[in-house]
Amino acid sequence: MTLPPDIWVSVRLTIELATLTTIILLIVGTPLAWWLARSKAWWKETVATVVALPLVLPPTVLGFYLLVALGPNGPGGQIASLWGARTLAFTFGGLVIGSVLYSMPFVVQPIRNAFQAMGERPMEVAATLRASPTRAFWTVAVPLARPGLLTGAVLGFAHTIGEFGVVLMIGGNIPGKTKVLSVAIFDYVETSQWREASILAGGMVVFAFTVILAMTLLEKRAVRAGL
Amino acid sequence: MIPMDTIHASFRDTVGGFELDAAFTVPGRGVTALFGHSGCGKTTVLRCLAGLHRAAHGTCVVGGDVWQDAGAFRPAHQRPVGYVFQEASLFPHLSVRENLLYGARGAMPLADWRIDLDEVVTLLGLSSLLDRSPVKLSGGERQRVAIGRALLAQPRILLMDEPLSALDRPTRDEILPFLERLQNSLELPIMYVSHDLAEVERLADTLVLMEKGRVIASGPLVELQSDLGLPLVAAREAAVRLEGVVVNIDSTYGLMQLDVAGGALLVHGSAQPGDMKRVRIGATDISIAKVRPHASSILNILPARIVTSQPIVHDMNVVLALGEDGGGAKLVARITRRSWDELGLADGMGVFAQVKGISLLSFGALQRKRP
Numbered sequence: 001m002t003l004p005p006d007i008w009v010s011v012r013l014t015i016e017l018a019t020l021t022t023i024i025l026l027i028v029g030t031p032l033a034w035w036l037a038r039s040k041a042w043w044k045e046t047v048a049t050v051v052a053l054p055l056v057l058p059p060t061v062l063g064f065y066l067l068v069a070l071g072p073n074g075p076g077g078q079i080a081s082l083w084g085a086r087t088l089a090f091t092f093g094g095l096v097i098g099s100v101l102y103s104m105p106f107v108v109q110p111i112r113n114a115f116q117a118m119g120e121r122p123m124e125v126a127a128t129l130r131a132s133p134t135r136a137f138w139t140v141a142v143p144l145a146r147p148g149l150l151t152g153a154v155l156g157f158a159h160t161i162g163e164f165g166v167v168l169m170i171g172g173n174i175p176g177k178t179k180v181l182s183v184a185i186f187d188y189v190e191t192s193q194w195r196e197a198s199i200l201a202g203g204m205v206v207f208a209f210t211v212i213l214a215m216t217l218l219e220k221r222a223v224r225a226g227l
Numbered sequence: 228m229i230p231m232d233t234i235h236a237s238f239r240d241t242v243g244g245f246e247l248d249a250a251f252t253v254p255g256r257g258v259t260a261l262f263g264h265s266g267c268g269k270t271t272v273l274r275c276l277a278g279l280h281r282a283a284h285g286t287c288v289v290g291g292d293v294w295q296d297a298g299a300f301r302p303a304h305q306r307p308v309g310y311v312f313q314e315a316s317l318f319p320h321l322s323v324r325e326n327l328l329y330g331a332r333g334a335m336p337l338a339d340w341r342i343d344l345d346e347v348v349t350l351l352g353l354s355s356l357l358d359r360s361p362v363k364l365s366g367g368e369r370q371r372v373a374i375g376r377a378l379l380a381q382p383r384i385l386l387m388d389e390p391l392s393a394l395d396r397p398t399r400d401e402i403l404p405f406l407e408r409l410q411n412s413l414e415l416p417i418m419y420v421s422h423d424l425a426e427v428e429r430l431a432d433t434l435v436l437m438e439k440g441r442v443i444a445s446g447p448l449v450e451l452q453s454d455l456g457l458p459l460v461a462a463r464e465a466a467v468r469l470e471g472v473v474v475n476i477d478s479t480y481g482l483m484q485l486d487v488a489g490g491a492l493l494v495h496g497s498a499q500p501g502d503m504k505r506v507r508i509g510a511t512d513i514s515i516a517k518v519r520p521h522a523s524s525i526l527n528i529l530p531a532r533i534v535t536s537q538p539i540v541h542d543m544n545v546v547l548a549l550g551e552d553g554g555g556a557k558l559v560a561r562i563t564r565r566s567w568d569e570l571g572l573a574d575g576m577g578v579f580a581q582v583k584g585i586s587l588l589s590f591g592a593l594q595r596k597r598p
Binding site: 121122124125126127128129130131132133136139140143144146 | 277278279302303304305308309310312314316318319320329330376377380386
């Protein structure tokens with residue numbers, strides 16, 4: 001059984017997109033989650049709501065605004081003009097920006113929960129043991145929140161792989177640049193290539209199953225370890 | 228001017244409707260107990276001392292170093308304290324050894340350590356636990372590790388927030404001797420928060436008595452125990468603690484003679500002559516006689532003088548000072564008012580204190596350098 005090579009291009013592109021998105025989200029999302037878990041600012045729930053918006057918004061709505069923002073007349077277009085391009089829409093960079101925003105709640109929420117569940121005590125203990133806030137964060141907060149960080153990373157990765165609406169709105173369907181798996185499946189169905197579509201769809205089912213099973217097992221192990 | 232060798236604290240704040248206005252100056256050595264009912268603010272005071280809570284108005288000077296005043300606030304991680312929380316709060320992701328050494332890392336160069344790992348491991352009996360995960364320890368073991376961890380951060384003062392209250396009775400009895408050894412072997416001032424009078428009587432040198440966010444008295448424990456103006460004497464379990472030197476052992480009867488200020492007591496137990504021991508005598512365990520009773524089964528009958536007295540309901544609290552001249556240690560006796568009247572007792576009178584029960588407080592020998 002041979003698959004057309006463009007499937008592999010899509011698979012690679014999707015994995016690259018999801019990996020990059022997850023890394024960015026961990027870097028941006030962890031401090032954000034820490035702030036949301038710790039801050040006493042009255043407006044922090046407003047920030048939390050904005051972060052959570054993609055949970056409720058139709059992807060096409062988010063995609064529409066992103067398209068405007070990334071397009072030639074939006075801030076994305078101005079940034080793109082720095083290297084002589086006209087727009088960030090319909091580029092891989094644009095997809096990464098869209099995915100980061102779209103998957104953010106799935107990463108931030110579990111990490112925030114983990115930081116909150118930890119309570120104030122471990123950080124207080126660390127402080128009385130002469131650990132600076134930075135050292136306490138890296139040696140106590142992050143290790144204690146590891147299950148939350150793992151869950152966040154897995155959910156962020158999986159959710160990015162599955163995204164469709166936002167990608168279609170801002171990325172379109174350019175093979176090798178923006179044609180990710182979910183769009184490829186749609187494409188195959190449109191062109192009645194049922195065999196290819198079902199292989200990809202089946203692969204996604206196996207992937208989803210593995211992800212959820214792995215997460216459940218990880219959580220169980222974390223509970224056993226007392227974390 | 229605050230003397231170098233003291234701990235001075237004064238904190239004023241309103242925390243969630245609770246008004247804290249506590250101030251005291253205590254010696255910078257020995258064990259100081261912050262004692263009071265639950266919710267009187269003693270934990271908040273300890274948190275202020277550690278820098279975990281910043282009182283809106285506060286002054287905190289420890290051994291000459293200003294930790295907080297009108298303009299300055301030294302954050303918790305820059306204060307040389309060891310803090311033992313009510314729950315052990317060990318880091319579950321680190322082994323016992325890593326927990327113990329967590330604070331030691333940033334403390335100071337190895338050469339300047341006053342307390343080293345081996346010493347702490349021996350003192351607290353931790354050698355078999357070192358490579359285990361804290362998750363698998365018993366409550367008592369965890370609390371011992373927490374104490375060791377606080378000590379290894381090389382503190383200049385150890386703050387303990389009811390370290391025994393989350394433990395059951397047997398575990399508590401397992402840890403108390405460790406605490407006593409700790410105070411005997413390390414020259415480290417300890418602030419000890421507790422609402423358990425028995426613990427305080429056993430451990431404290433100095434007492435800070437708190438009520439509703441305020442300090443109502445502070446001073447040497449033995450003085451406060453016999454102060455009729457304070458609630459300690461009014462309590463049903465009122466008692467005094469005495470400290471004395473073992474001078475004689477009578478192995479036939481399992482007794483030892485303990486010389487206290489103004490008298491000598493015979494106490495059950497064994498020790499080496501020269502050991503310092505602490506005993507507790509309950510107010511209801513003392514009766515008063517005007518003449519020395521003959522042919523009595525009571526072992527300890529000591530001449531004393533009535534210092535002062537106070538009626539409470541149908542009883543009298545009588546403060547006695549040992550010795551015919553009344554120059555010795557103070558005792559509190561709880562007798563009925565009827566006895567007081569029928570014997571015609573009065574302040575200043577020379578009497579005999581009959582001590583029916585004495586409990587030995589310290590198992591280990593107290594070999595403390597006298598100030």
